[in-house]
Amino acid sequence: MSSLITILREVRDPRDANARHDLAELLFVALAATLCGAKSCVEIAEFGEGREDELREILVLEHGVPSHDTFSRVFRLLDPAELSRAFAAFMTALRRGLGLPPPQGVVAIDGKTLRRGYEKGKAHLPPLMVSVWDSETRLAVAAARAPGGSEVKATLDLLKGLTLKGCTVTADALHCHPAMAKAVLAAKAQYALGLKGNHGPLFAAAEAAFAAAGDLAFFETRERAHGRSEWRRVSVLPVHRLADPPSFPGLKAIGRIEAERTGGDGKVKRAVRYIALSKLLSVRRLAQVVRTHWTIENQLHWTLDVVFDEDDARTRKNNGPENLAIIRRLAHNILRTHPLDKPLASKMRRAKWSKEFFFELFTHMR
Known part of the structure; x- marks a missing residue:
């Protein structure tokens, strides 16, 4: 988990220096929420609010969980090339x-x-x-x-x-x-x-x-x-x-x-x-x-459409659609590599219901 957050810290923050929420933590929350079935920035923020205590075992979240408006604005502004490079770096580390x-x-x-x-x-x-x-x-x-x-x-x-x-x-x-x-x-x-x-x-x-x-x-x-x-x-x-x-x-x-x-x-x-x-x-x-x-x-x-509902994703402004698409592909790979012999949708439900399984999605990669 720490290696993933380290990779996300290499992503250049498009916001001003006085931004309240740490970018790497924000991206990690978005990824964690997607692993548990979140489909939009509103659902990502709701996941963060509902699982804040668990997330604080990994993250600092100095100013709490970002609002859905913050998630939406960051994904609109974020250079997709930055997130794409982080994706490639994570896949190298994962393999x-x-x-x-x-x-x-x-x-x-x-x-x-x-x-x-x-x-x-x-x-x-x-x-x-x-x-x-x-x-x-x-x-x-x-x-x-x-x-x-x-x-x-x-x-x-x-x-x-x-x-x-x-x-x-x-x-x-x-x-x-x-x-x-x-x-x-x-x-x-x-x-x-x-x-x-x-x-x-x-x-x-x-x-x-x-x-x-x-x-x-x-x-x-x-x-x-x-x-x-x-x-x-x-x-x-x-x-x-x-x-x-x-x-x-x-x-x-x-x-x-x-x-x-x-x-x-x-x-x-x-x-x-x-x-x-x-x-x-x-x-x-x-x-x-x-x-x-x-x-x-x-x-x-097929999996992106059926399990992650990508065809129905309604994020439309600026870089938002592409950045969230990359987050979905990261989540897909993490779920795919977990050794549990179950469909991806089943693993997603387990991550949503079980704190232990959620953490296991990351710890098994070491």
Whole structure:
């Protein structure tokens, strides 16, 4: 707990020197409240008032618990880059405390819209958060708001500060561009990037090469669940099989995934996707990588919406939506790493009901 507070003390305070409440303590109260199910600044303040005696076992709280107006004003003013750096520093300390190595497997990158976090009159421009997800440990490694909705810029900025040696970085077709490929390779990682018409020459070359390839080795899966059936076939072509491919940093192969889904109503949907690869993967391994990428949707974004109610979060002004989104991701990681074999929502309820379990969420990380 003390190491977390020490990290939070590195966050630069945007308020005047005469601010009454210590910033690190304020941020810790917000995180503690989120761990116990608080969804807004009002609920954070109510949590602090209700659990003040317990919080004083950790914090000084010289002027008591801040009001909801104070929480709201601080999160509006706080530079999100400061909190994002604290997030990354905490994750480094958390992994070290748990004996976890740096990410080693599939690292997925994807954006998530804060649907109700838009400014007044700008419902069509809600904030967009980009998360970097370690699929092996099921932890968010880093997160930041996409400036001006630019998911590409936010991703490139995040990659500069990450240790990804030996990882396979996955992302959708929005990120299939030379700058992304260079950034991943500079981090000593490999990439598996969705390929669509936004990179027209390479996409056309891939389509033509697979059409001319004839019979290829493939890996096939069939699944049936929830009243629907799905069939997938994965194949891979080394880059030298492409006729006159355009220049693309580090490109070694193109993967193709053919999919067919039959719904409960009998309707069939077919799709073909291509993947740009910096390493020639086996067809089985490519299938694993692509399926693993989607854990960022199923185990991070879904959890943030269902457990933390992120889609309904109504904080809208200035930097508030992004800063609270980072707090939620911190809380997600803390709950995820606790060894109790229960769903995150169950751990959240236990933290709310049990003082001992609440403290245990922090002490188990040592």
